[in-house]
Amino acid sequence: MALIVQKYGGTSVGNPDRIKNVARRVAQYRAAGDQIVVVVSAMSGVTDGLIRLSKEITALPSEREMDMLLATGEQQTIALTAIALHSLNVDAVSLTGAQAGIVTDGVHTKAKIQNITPREVHKLLDAGNVVIVAGFQGQTAEGAITTLGRGGSDLTAIALAAALKADLCQIYTDVDGIYTADPRIVPGAQKLPEIAYDELLELAGAGAKVMQLRSVEFAKKFNVIFEVRSSLNENPGTIVKEETTSMEDVVVRGVSLDKNQAKITLFGVPDQPGRAAGIFRALADAAINVDMIVQNASHDGGVRVTDLSFTVDKPDLLKASKVIESLRPTIGFKEAESNENIGKVSVVGVGMRSHSGVAAKMFDVLAHEQVNIDMISTSEIKVSVVIDLAKGETALRALHKAFLE
């Protein structure tokens, strides 16, 4: 008898019929004799509808009250899922995040899980129930309702799997698993049978929108093995786990294209200690996430100066440009330039650690496709380049062909 945690996203529980489908799948697993904990999101559209209601009242609602409001979405789904299981003669009990013992800090709308006391979950499982837990939510030690922010339901499932020492954690979604590249762009993309946490982190960070980074980071930290699979069919998905030696046989696990970055370049920054720190501290204070940073070798221009480029999320570009402009007197750069028409192409794989020449091969492939490289950034298991947005998909396909087909 195994203990399985299954998580179903908003599309999978989007209406009563889909909730009945989820219940049928859960009932199958239950009939095989396993203990099942189900984590569900709000029905798709419910959360957006609640946000719209709040915006009709005020543009800037309090975060505590938004948590109180939004937590009702998942609470509705757990009740309906329990009702659907009952109609299949499966014993089931729903629990809110608070009732399931999920304790968070008090940072409303993006709370962090502090600990989980799964006493009630264990008790109900041992009594023969499927236990259905509201994703995305918890409560503070003082009893205030909190939500975990984007990707919160995945996090609930993975954290519960860790706390319950579950044998298996399945993240059901509307795709079949994790692919070597986005199949909408690369027709030859293949589903991966398994992938290392670090590879998934690099791919997610490189724009592959499978899961939020924090859930994968949590899983890595607590060594929770999970499977990403589809709620629409019975196909096996992709197992995400700690790196194994056999994974190194594959040099590149996947390639990705991130179209959501913009680039800012500062020309003529005086090459003195503290200038770069001043720039990135100001951006961090404005809650702007900086991804790639490249600084060219300094050159002479009266005093020694250098050029500095970095990328930010496209929606943050305007805000970032304003921060940069406000720094001109203190930093003393000559000129700032921004460019939204860029794409970031990455190749990812733990096998790179023991194989040299990945970057060289990547640049060869891009040169052969007449793609000009604008910025380069590397990690132990990833090489990313910034290129012209218009060449993004061509570059992705060429890299997939060269490394993965």
Add this chain to the structure above:
Amino acid sequence: MALIVQKYGGTSVGNPDRIKNVARRVAQYRAAGDQIVVVVSAMSGVTDGLIRLSKEITALPSEREMDMLLATGEQQTIALTAIALHSLNVDAVSLTGAQAGIVTDGVHTKAKIQNITPREVHKLLDAGNVVIVAGFQGQTAEGAITTLGRGGSDLTAIALAAALKADLCQIYTDVDGIYTADPRIVPGAQKLPEIAYDELLELAGAGAKVMQLRSVEFAKKFNVIFEVRSSLNENPGTIVKEETTSMEDVVVRGVSLDKNQAKITLFGVPDQPGRAAGIFRALADAAINVDMIVQNASHDGGVRVTDLSFTVDKPDLLKASKVIESLRPTIGFKEAESNENIGKVSVVGVGMRSHSGVAAKMFDVLAHEQVNIDMISTSEIKVSVVIDLAKGETALRALHKAFLE
């Protein structure tokens, strides 16, 4: 500085604009320096929508899970009401029933309040907040979410007013208060400045749909004085309180017409001890509520037999008829007859206790209108008669004119 509990029903908080109106009214009271606790229902339509979703899954959802589902309706309203108060720069905090310390028994969908520990409410009030509490809900001592059934939000307000020793409890609704008769039927109906608990109980029991009996019973038991008034204007409403001697100066406080009753008559019931008990125990076991019971004097028919009439709620008639038919062998009555075309007309007033002749005057008025009386039932402060449904409104108007104009 007074402590005021205000309750707003589903229509009063039916959309974001109405919630803003409620917030403006609350802000006015708060600006006068009073401490305010606001109890709200679900936005009108929300509860019905959730019930519809559950019915799409199964016809008979579990009551525990229906409580989990429906409790979200009020939770959404408290959050939106708090957000609306913030936008008026009024400090406000929302609390679910559980967070407000409302502990109930475990009878899901119609739980009874066992006790209220308003520590959190007091703490938040003392810190300068308006406290917004979700009506209709509580939790068991074990932490399961419960709902209080029909009229539950009124009950939450009155029970909180008792627990907080509030100076004033206001029940805001879409009517101006309690009237001498239904103004849609009787054009001369007047709003009552005050009414005794017992009178309101008899009027509610007699079909006037102002408030559920249990909320009024609770208020009477704990001597909570409350005001029924409109959320759409500033008119004073009706104060509901313990009977005072001055109330006896008015013989009849109000008249009502209940069109929702049906009558069953059993002819030729053997006049032996235990026969009536057998009938009404069987009906009670089937959860059928019996209102009026009339037994005629027995007469000779071989053995001595009697005729027995009683009324039930119209939707229960079919079920009641089946129960009665199943009793024929054991009870041994000759014939059963049912009639849906009846109306119950009642006159109510604590002044009746010290004034004789109310019944006689009532029968005179009805005779003058050519209304035939079918059944009669009296209490200390009420006389009810069953008549032909078609004559109901005529009778009500005539009685209002004779007693109240």
